[in-house]
Amino acid sequence: MIRARLLALVLGLCAAAQALGEVYQTPEAFVAEVFGTVPAPRVLWLSREVQAGAAAILDHPPANLRQRYWSDGAKSVWILEEIGKEELITAGFVISQGRIDHVRVLAYRESRGQEVRDPSFLKQFAGASLANRDRLDRGIDGISGATLSVHAMERMARLALYFERRSRE
């Protein structure tokens, strides 16, 4: 009887846990949260020059020729993906007047390193802009055991700011 209850409890916990999943927020929901009324998506075409700039930030060439984004004129939203250690991290970046307004991790697929979702970590990006050579204008404190995921978040933050700047040119 006790075993059956224990089994039911474990199965219940697993089912509840499974419902949480690893996608914390869909891009649609994130964009809707930022704008209220979702504007039509726009596209930044990655010319050779833009691709070269993106490659310098990512340390590898961008995989695509266009980047979708959303903008209402005052702020823009960029949904980017980059590999941490083994898996893609999906993050949403809200940019206003050349500075990051806020960042959110929308999906994290690895079994470790989810601490990059920590608000105190993500808060460091708020207000960041690009300085010389498209580096962030500030240092980002890392998280022990999530080094490569932290690096990926930094690269995506720089890329979002870079794309936003190029979209205004």
Place this chain on the structure above:
Amino acid sequence: MKKTALVLALSCAWGVATNTRAQSTDEKLRILQQEIDELKAQVKSAPQGSAGQQAGGGAGLQGSATTISGYGEFNYNNYKSDTRPTQADLRRFVFGIHHRFDDRLTFHSEVEFEHAVVSKDDEGEAELEQAWVNYKFSDAVNVKGGLFLIPLGILNETHEPPTYYGVERNEVETRIIPTTWRELGVGMHGLLGGSGLRYDVGVTTGFDTGKLDDPSTGVRSAHQEGQLANAHDLSVYGALNYRSRGLLVGGGVFTGNTGQNGASNPALKGVSARLALWDVHAQYKVGGLELQAVYAAGTLGDAEQLNAALGAPGAPVPKSMKGAYVQAAYHLYKRDKLDFAPFVRLEGIDIRQQEDPANGLFQDPNNHERITTAGFNFWVHPQVVLKADVQRYRTDSTKDRFDLGVGYMF
């Protein structure tokens, strides 16, 4: 006359050809522009897709089911004493293959080669450092099985050279916590309540003290590494770690019997020889300053019976062990990808052996050691580091040395 006619004919032909080429180029440009306009229109009218589809149109890498990772280091050790040879060594070359079967089921592995050449006449080793399958119910509940790293200390799970200071790994997490320490078993891990608090629990193979042959490294020589591991006695582990921006505080415990019912030494049949290892650790980064500390300790039961069974002259078994270090580093120069940080580390090791003077078994004085390490890490890229340091050993001064190293990870 004939010449004039010929020139006129050639001129007409040239004019026609040029005109045709111009028309052809204009036509091609018109078609290309039309195709670009159509593509742009399609993009604008495309429905909003899933997370992957959204970002798939971005600049990130497309996801692949199988990925490769790696790390390695090559080191140079120049000893002050002539009793030890100055050496350069390709210390380790590690590559990992990881595979995603579906959204929740993944495989992780690391294969390690040590000392460049592996053959029966060389020092090199080829070994599986990790090979485990993980099922992710959620961030809070992961279940794993296979050969995986035990979550004690800081270094054992995060041991890629660009992530730690010093050319050589610290002594506490080498002689007390036997990094890189892995066991075969099953475990659960995850983040509690979406916070930065991570738990790890599990049941694994344990040590086999019948194989203990080097008490100077605590119980390190008795760990089985998943190689036909004697599994009569299993072990359990548990760890809690809190991580936040720049902060890590945690601890872990591992315990189990190690006699293995005499599987590798019949004299240990019925001897439990219980081993308990535990640690607490902390890391704090603020501004350019990095502070880190680890305290690790352990006990091994039935030491007298182990001494009698193993009977190694001059090498009594360890009955208790402890060690600690404190480390401070400061990022003096950080620009673009370059990052220069000097550091200093103070370590203490105390491995107490079960003496048996009647049989010539005495404590090895080198198991009570104090080590000072000072040097720098110079990252030329966040994932590639050059290192240099000097190390001073208070007890066994033949280990005093100057080290150089290069490490990488990807």
